[in-house]
Amino acid sequence: MSQLFGILYKLRNLFLFIFLQIISFYLIGKNNLYWDVTFFNTTNTMVAKSLQISANVKEFMSLGTVNDQLAKENIKLRTELSKSQELLALNQTGYKPDSTLASRYDYTVAKVISNTVNLTDNYITIDKGTADGVKAGMGVICPQGVVGQVMSCGEHYSRVYSILHSSFTISSEVQNRKLRANNQTALGIGKWNGNSPKMIKLTTIDRFKPIYKNDTVLTSMQNAIFPPKIMVGKISKISSISSEAFYNIDVKLSTDFNNLVYVYVVNNKLLDQQKAVEVENPIQ
Incomplete structure (x- = not known):
């Protein structure tokens, strides 16, 4: 305690100076209208800035909650969009759509816990598991496009192998105006070649089909785990050799795997029922 009093005693001149400064400003403001108004405006400006900073901090702190709410709202929109897209696709072929078939997909929102992009076989961990209805084999998408497929599940976490995995393939369809005008389909298999995490190869596309750079690549109707017309990417490079039957196509992925935050687990x-029929009637 004596040391504290000693420090205060040594600073007595500083405290006296501050006290006199406060008194001086008070007297100036009280006896001078201009200074009084200036001080009032300055104080208001500082208070307003402080309140703005406080509001910005609160807004930043609440971003996580807002993002969670938006992700959940997007589930409803995604469900309706999938239904509408499938009904439209079926109508375009002249097939009478079945509302049960078109409504067969529902979604569970999940947050990405960990993610790799530079390995030969890349995996993603999400914060939803069997307790949330997630099962191995389910598809995984994000707002930008296809992500991958659930490999294994715990009660509260699941492991997903992404498109950036040597074993992952996806049935894809190239779409453009000329194909639609000619009533043609261009189906292929998308597969990562282990190089850039932004690119995959698209194979088995007939080189006589009118395919061009920047054409859109979507999931096809032949996917069992993904709804049709989910974005895969866009063609960035296309070439062909006269002695080969198929194009050599590079597709730039629409999904940015370096910045995944929220994903949607797809439940067909x-x-x-489809698997049961296929088991009973296997392809010979």
């Missing part, structure tokens, strides 16, 4: 409610 009719998948078990």
